[in-house]
Amino acid sequence: MIIFISVLSFLLDGILSRYILPNSIFLPLFTIVSLVLIYPYFNNNNARYFKYSAILGLLYDITYTNTIFFNFFVFIIVAFVVGILNYLLSNNWYVNIFITVISICVYRMINYLFFVFFKNQQFSFSVLCKSIYSSLLLNIIYCVILYLLTELYSNKKKILRSK
């Protein structure tokens, strides 16, 4: 289930980027959403979850952003945030939406801070806000759909996951 969710999200990210305009309010960040959805399937084995997130980040680096070890670290930070929120809150679909929103905000903010402070690029704060709100809608919809589908399948096949 973990591999299915992450591979599907990873590939959809790239495929949809071809059809969705960069200025639209439907920007995909499905790989980040997958980090939220796969967490319960690790059954509180956080070390394994962080390693998996790091590998996913590295693949994201190589395939989509032409960087190396940047998303690797960012994905670990996002995974850490997901881990804490899952520890504090119970796992259900609206909590998943909340964690997805927080994860997207964290991901975009780290990217923004690095570009502004270390690459000296002139991005205003409104660019950060736009990058966040334009990524929310589509990813929340994707999160809800995939959560319900995986929940149904996991119940049917009796796949173990933390609540």
Add this chain to the structure above:
Amino acid sequence: MYRKKQKIKKNKIIFTCVLLFCLIIGFVVNVLTTNRQLTIFEKAIKDAVLTVQKVISYPIDFIANKIDENSEKDKMYDEYNRLKEQLAQNEIYKIENEELKKQLSEMKKLLSINDTLAEYTYMNATVIGRDLGYFYDTITINKGEHDGVTLDMPVVIGGKLIGKVISTTTFNSTVRLITATDVVDKISVKIKTQDTYVYGILSRYDATNNTYIIEGISHATKIENGSIVTTTGMGDIFPAGIVIGKVTGVTTDSFDLSNVLEVKSDVNFDSIDFVTILKRNI
């Protein structure tokens, strides 16, 4: 004694964490700020993933193309008539072009010049991916080293400059758009005034107004709105004569010493599907 040991241990952990954090930050900053080339391993992974994506998106493309075809059919007759009229004019341009080419080659022979700054060959490519990171301003195209694409090749749409190749794999390449706010390689440009050309440097892209900024123009030079801005061919990357846009505003710099020009391109950077890569002959 035990407390002292515990304190030293705690301090060591904090020190190690801070050191590790600084090292990670330093490493990531170094990776982000240097123009790193992809390793063979990275190229292989990128090619493999993009190939899988191409296979999966093939049926989607097929359906999208069929829908496009159907909507285009309605406009076809009008388009046919318009092109028919253009064709008659093209004959005149063709003869004129041949005559000019002949004259140019004769002059080159006379001056013993092999190539000029404006000579390049074309290669068309399709966009297969856009910037997912939002701040990167890149696109991925379906031509790579296998097709002869190399680093720093200029990329245009309809003769208008949009960016340059920043990394290549065997079958794909990544293009950095010139809308990126950190145009590292400052582009040398010329602005056509009434009879002569004025030279300047394209320094950055103003994302708020969607305009390029040109600096280094003498205060005494009079430049009118609507003047065409093209590349000069000076420097190693961009050939001469590639259109960048038209002047939309002239202001002065903060010291009131030189003119700062605002240039607008009519390329829609939000909707790029096909591009042309230029291979410079010299």
